[in-house]
Amino acid sequence: MRCDSDLKFKSLYAAAKEMADKLDINLAPPRNIGIQKNRDNYEGGPEEYFRRSIFHPFLDHLLMQLKIRFLEHRELLSKIQNILPTKCSELNTKEISETVNTFAKEWPIDIKGSTDDFIAEMTMWHRHCLNMSKDKRPRTFIETLNYCNSALYPSIHTFLQIGATLPVSVATSERSFSCLRRLKTYLRNKTGEERLNGLMLLNLYRDVEVTCEEVIDIMAKKPRRIDLVL
Structure with a gap:
């Protein structure tokens, strides 16, 4: 939508101008000022002014809020799913390191020990998941939580509890x-x-x-x- 914003705005501005003409409203930009303190001076006519001062800032703010609301949480949820045996068995060394770094950034207090210790624990858990047969690997956090040994995998057991208690709705x-x-x-x-x-x-x-x-x-x-x- 941001790539085609100029075309979208032309249709919106045409509809707004048609409605303004019916109501005898003049779509004119405010006058330019010599000293810019509260707003910028935009060159061009009314269409250019409203496009650069209102439409584009609103569109950028909307896209940023959508990204914060959905994309960041989706990335976090995808990372926490990597500790499930069905997902963990398919990870490589780079993906394990990225998962550990995400956990260290989001939940640093819940990691038992240092980040290197958690990487070693995650590697052991990865090998343990590979040794399971595919039909017996737990698929949910609750099933994996009952299967995981908290003494051998303390940090993973904690993150399984977090994954099992994350709210999925309001x-x-x-x-x-x-x-x-x-x-x-x-x-x-x-x-x-x-x-x-x-x-x-x-x-x-x-x-x-x-x-x-x-x-x-x-x-x-x-x-x-x-x-x-x-």
């Missing part, structure tokens, strides 16, 4: 927003933060059983002058 957050709308009514508008969070958790996780004894024990631990002894 359904939980959207559920919490809808739950908040049900709880934050006019009568409960002054509900405290702690109580509101508790009500939301009770509403979301209805399958968790909360007994009266547990509630009484928690209330009895608070510094009050009331004896809650039954």
Whole structure:
């Protein structure tokens, strides 16, 4: 889209000019100034001005946001999938090094030891995956996590836990927003933060059983002058 931006803008500008003519609006650029402090002076007519001052900056910002939102996360997810036996068995030395460098940049605290130690651990894991038969290699993070020995491969075991717990959607957050709308009514508008969070958790996780004894024990631990002894 950035390569064909001039052609796209011509059609957009023609449609905008047609609408402006119907509304008696003059598409004129602002006047040029001698001292440039807040904006640049663009040479050319109105079409050139709007193309260089509005369309191209907006398009560059949009493409940058799409890249940050999708491409970088996709690269990270592809790297973390390299520790799965089905993927790790197909890696070469260069790809192993790139995977380790990505982990060292994104999660440096989770690496047990130095980067060289993790490269050696990744190489051992690669050989271990090659020795597995293809039909018995785990394909998911949960299956690999149950198969991986945390004593022999501590860093890989940690990254398997990260891969198994990475969120794949925003359904939980959207559920919490809808739950908040049900709880934050006019009568409960002054509900405290702690109580509101508790009500939301009770509403979301209805399958968790909360007994009266547990509630009484928690209330009895608070510094009050009331004896809650039954």
